[in-house]
Amino acid sequence: MRTQATRKFQEATDKRSATVTRSGWNWSRIRPIAFWATTFVIALELAAGSVWNLLxxxxxxxxxxxLGYPHFFAYILGAWQAGAAVAIIAPGLPLLKEWAYVGAFFLWSGAVASHLSVGDGLQSWGVPLMFGACAIASWVLRPADRRLPETRLRRARPADAGPDGVGPLEIRPRSWATRPRAWIVPIGLIAVLYAVSFLTLPVMEDVMREQAVELGWIDR
Known part of the structure; x- marks a missing residue:
């Protein structure tokens, strides 16, 4: 009786472990795809935004x-958008990435707040809200090599151990390095993003003009 109960318990435990393992395996494959998809979206928007603002x-x-902002504000936004796009795409540079993500979030949340403050509807602030959500998702999903240097706990030497024989925990930063060849793909991606931004500019100008007319911001 006990043997049968033990066997059933073991089978249930094995099934639960297999389910957890399969779920973790699926997430480990989905996570990088979701990260790069959201990162590509915000990087393209930052690159295109920098071109639109600087020009x-x-x-x-x-x-x-x-919205009531001065003309020169466009140049400030454009310069910082370009820097943020490069920082987010580039390998390493975890501290700059943190600032770039924060700046991107401020940019799009500020756009949402600005449109709401003048009474604009969802058509105006829905897009920056979406980009802000993508920025948060990209930040949350970023892999370890794109985060600030992690810390790990290790046991102190036996000589430093206390009365119970267990030493205090120490925090040691993990070192990371970026190989020069790791920059090839990011540089190529940045070049593609800016090429697309410039090549599609004439079409996008017409599209955005039509939108401005529909919103009543300008006359046809």
Whole structure:
């Protein structure tokens, strides 16, 4: 009787472990895909935004005027957007990445707040809200080599052990290094993002002008 109960308990435990393992395996495959998908979205938006702001296209001028911001604000945004796009895509540089993510979140949450403050509807603030959500998702899903240097706990030497024979825990930073060849793909990706931003600029100007007309910000 006891043997049969033990066998059933073991089978149930094995099934639960297999389910947990399978779930963890699936997440380990989904997570990098989700990370790069959200990262690509925000990097493309930052790159395109920097081009639009630095060239100060009509949509930018109209939107700044509508929200009550000065003209030179576009150049400030454009410069920081370019830096954030590079920092987020580049390998390593974990501290810069933290600042880039924070800046991106402030950018898009500020855009949402600005549109809400002047009474704009979802059509205006829904897009920056989506980009802000993607920035949060990318930050949460980023792999270990894109985070600040992690710390790990290790036991102190036996000579430092206390009366109970267990030494205090020490924190030691993990070292990380970035190989030069690791920059090839990020540089290529940045180049592609900016190439796409410039090549699609004429089309996007027409699209955004139509949107500005529909919103009533300018006359046709």
């Amino acid at each position: 100060t296209i009509e949509w930018v001028e109209v939107q700044l005027h509508h």
